[in-house]
Amino acid sequence: MKSIQLKNIVKRYGNNTVVSQLNLDFEAGKRTILLGPSGCGKSTILRMIAGLEDISEGDLLMGGERMNDVVPGDRDVAMVFQNYALFPHMTVEENIGYALKIHKVNEKERQDRVSSAIKMLELEGYEKRTPRELSGGQRQRVALARAVVKQSHYFLLDEPLSNLDAQLRVHARKELLNLHETYKQTFIYVTHDQIEAMTLGHNIALLYNGDLQMYGTPVDFYNKPANVFTATFIGSPSANISHVTFRNGRVFIGNQNLVLPEVWQAHLTATGMEEMFIGIHPETVWISDTPTENSLSGLVTTVENYGGRWGIHIDIDNENWIVVMKEDVPVKGSTVYLAPDFKKMHFFHPETELNLGSPFH
Amino acid sequence: MKIKEHQLGLHFLFILTVLVLLFPLVYALSNSFKTLNDAFNNVFSLIPREFTLQNYIHVFTRLDFMRIVGNTFFISTTVTIFKIITSLLAAYSLVFFNFKGKNTLYFILLSTMFIPFTVTMIPNYLTISSWGLGDSLIGVLIPQLADVLGIFLLRQSMRGIPRSLIEYAQLEGASTYNIITGIVIPLIRPNIISTGILFFVNSWNEYVWPVLILKTKSKFTLSLALQMFISSEGGTDFTIAMAVSVMTMIIPITLYLIFQRYILDTFTTSGVK
Numbered sequence: 001m002k003s004i005q006l007k008n009i010v011k012r013y014g015n016n017t018v019v020s021q022l023n024l025d026f027e028a029g030k031r032t033i034l035l036g037p038s039g040c041g042k043s044t045i046l047r048m049i050a051g052l053e054d055i056s057e058g059d060l061l062m063g064g065e066r067m068n069d070v071v072p073g074d075r076d077v078a079m080v081f082q083n084y085a086l087f088p089h090m091t092v093e094e095n096i097g098y099a100l101k102i103h104k105v106n107e108k109e110r111q112d113r114v115s116s117a118i119k120m121l122e123l124e125g126y127e128k129r130t131p132r133e134l135s136g137g138q139r140q141r142v143a144l145a146r147a148v149v150k151q152s153h154y155f156l157l158d159e160p161l162s163n164l165d166a167q168l169r170v171h172a173r174k175e176l177l178n179l180h181e182t183y184k185q186t187f188i189y190v191t192h193d194q195i196e197a198m199t200l201g202h203n204i205a206l207l208y209n210g211d212l213q214m215y216g217t218p219v220d221f222y223n224k225p226a227n228v229f230t231a232t233f234i235g236s237p238s239a240n241i242s243h244v245t246f247r248n249g250r251v252f253i254g255n256q257n258l259v260l261p262e263v264w265q266a267h268l269t270a271t272g273m274e275e276m277f278i279g280i281h282p283e284t285v286w287i288s289d290t291p292t293e294n295s296l297s298g299l300v301t302t303v304e305n306y307g308g309r310w311g312i313h314i315d316i317d318n319e320n321w322i323v324v325m326k327e328d329v330p331v332k333g334s335t336v337y338l339a340p341d342f343k344k345m346h347f348f349h350p351e352t353e354l355n356l357g358s359p360f361h
Numbered sequence: 362m363k364i365k366e367h368q369l370g371l372h373f374l375f376i377l378t379v380l381v382l383l384f385p386l387v388y389a390l391s392n393s394f395k396t397l398n399d400a401f402n403n404v405f406s407l408i409p410r411e412f413t414l415q416n417y418i419h420v421f422t423r424l425d426f427m428r429i430v431g432n433t434f435f436i437s438t439t440v441t442i443f444k445i446i447t448s449l450l451a452a453y454s455l456v457f458f459n460f461k462g463k464n465t466l467y468f469i470l471l472s473t474m475f476i477p478f479t480v481t482m483i484p485n486y487l488t489i490s491s492w493g494l495g496d497s498l499i500g501v502l503i504p505q506l507a508d509v510l511g512i513f514l515l516r517q518s519m520r521g522i523p524r525s526l527i528e529y530a531q532l533e534g535a536s537t538y539n540i541i542t543g544i545v546i547p548l549i550r551p552n553i554i555s556t557g558i559l560f561f562v563n564s565w566n567e568y569v570w571p572v573l574i575l576k577t578k579s580k581f582t583l584s585l586a587l588q589m590f591i592s593s594e595g596g597t598d599f600t601i602a603m604a605v606s607v608m609t610m611i612i613p614i615t616l617y618l619i620f621q622r623y624i625l626d627t628f629t630t631s632g633v634k
Binding site: 050051052071072073074075077078079081082083085087088089098099102103150 | 529547
């Protein structure tokens with residue numbers, strides 16, 4: 001399998017820059033997720049790799065070769081579109097065999113490859129149906145079969161699960177993993193769904209407004225968010241971010257403060273900064289209804305049921321935090337005391353919003 | 362089917378409309394089987410007093426009628442095929458290609474639809490004559506090989522095709538020719554057929570342009586032949602004119618009956634579902 005490299009890629013529409021100076025490596029045979037909110041440029045990047053969009057500046061290298069000016073048909077990519085792009089006038093079989101027919105693969109081999117793809121994606125018995133006669137999940141599998149049958153080095157997927165309902169999505173995710181484990185193509189997957197990103201990706205590239213926010217493994221994304229945006233994008237609910245002041249070994253939030261452990265004190269003192277952002281994941285805070293040492297007090301404003309988990313919205317001197325817990329849920333209107341897990345908190349630069357690092361990892 | 366009371370008035374209106382529209386057709390049909398005397402003495406009767414095929418026989422003996430039908434067929438078919446091909450290509454590039462000034466070009470094309478035929482008639486005539494194509498079927502054809510109406514109609518239906526279908530085909534290395542013949546045409550086939558019928562019937566019925574160009578009887582089209590029996594040529598052979606009318610109608614009506622499903626589809630729905 002071959003890798004894909006983006007070197008200083010820029011995409012402009014007129015005066016509007018959608019992607020600016022992007023450098024990214026998609027490792028050969030690995031699953032890389034392009035993650036970001038809508039309009040962040042992730043689909044545009046995928047389409048540039050496929051050749052469906054021109055590249056304004058920079059180099060696209062596929063398997064080491066510059067491919068900027070190669071037509072889509074010669075890039076050897078298999079792509080799954082968000083709406084699947086199945087031909088309504090062709091049967092499942094004809095849809096899957098389309099690429100092979102265009103490439104004039106001989107009848108015998110074509111049939112073999114089509115029927116093995118049909119088998120692989122459990123579409124037996126549907127060969128003669130048209131897409132109109134299939135369910136959403138089946139259509140999605142036809143789209144995958146169509147990509148599999150091509151046996152190309154690169155597998156591009158543009159939000160392939162977004163048209164499926166939640167249950168089917170879990171199943172389809174597993175299927176995608178199996179598929180990739182079997183063929184091990186260089187896999188690029190566009191999504192706005194962090195769960196898909198976390199579960200499918202070897203690596204994740206998080207984008208916002210055409211800029212790369214963070215590139216790393218799913219574990220890093222949760223444990224070491226590169227900046228405030230990453231911390232707020234990952235996790236459900238996302239991390240609590242508050243502006244704090246660091247002075248005399250304490251962080252001040254509103255009118256309250258917490259004494260930091262010595263390692264944090266040393267780490268933050270070394271940065272020489274007083275103003276900063278604190279980032280705390282909702283799962284890393286202990287709540288009790290009696291005052292405890294070194295805790296913050298807050299008022300419970302809303303309690304949300306996530307099914308088995310509860311989201312407690314707490315007002316701490318006008319800072320709104322969410323804490324997730326499984327039992328002993330406080331009632332709305334009560335006062336609670338919060339003790340965060342110091343090992344899992346983050347501090348960010350007040351202007352660049354970059355992570356100031358942690359003494360714990 | 363049971364008709365509800367409040368629909369009675371509506372049904373009466375529909376039936377009346379159909380009668381009004383059908384009357385000239387039935388009238389022409391019945392008179393084409395009457396003798397001239399019968400036609401004049403028995404104006405309002407739809408059933409011939411003495412049934413005769415003389416009018417039809419007359420048409421075939423006095424004129425090389427099959428040749429006239431052939432001329433008309435040749436012109437209409439060629440015009441239709443060319444208009445469909447040119448419209449398809451133009452519509453495809455207007456929908457699926459990106460180029461500078463695309464919308465301006467489309468606007469200019471559309472605006473030509475509003476130029477009356479009478480304005481271009483004389484320049485076209487002069488051009489065709491200067492090419493030495495006066496009094497020839499080719500001369501009738503040439504200014505009609507493209508039609509903005511077709512570009513407009515096919516562009517509308519192609520806009521209903523999801524762009525991702527075309528992009529997928531491009532990714533698989535399909536050429537533009539492959540895409541048009543393998544994807545676009547099958548997807549908008551009903552629209553192409555009904556647009557084609559529209560072109561065919563329009564061309565079949567056309568009178569002013571052929572009359573300007575064609576002089577020799579053997580090159581006449583049906584509408585010119587029809588005129589021969591109504592005006593100066595041999596007085597007013599009313600019943601013969603009706604026989605020609607009937608034969609002129611037959612082909613477009615047959616076409617309509619064969620393809621009516623597509624025509625209804627096109628005008629009641631739009632795009633690819």
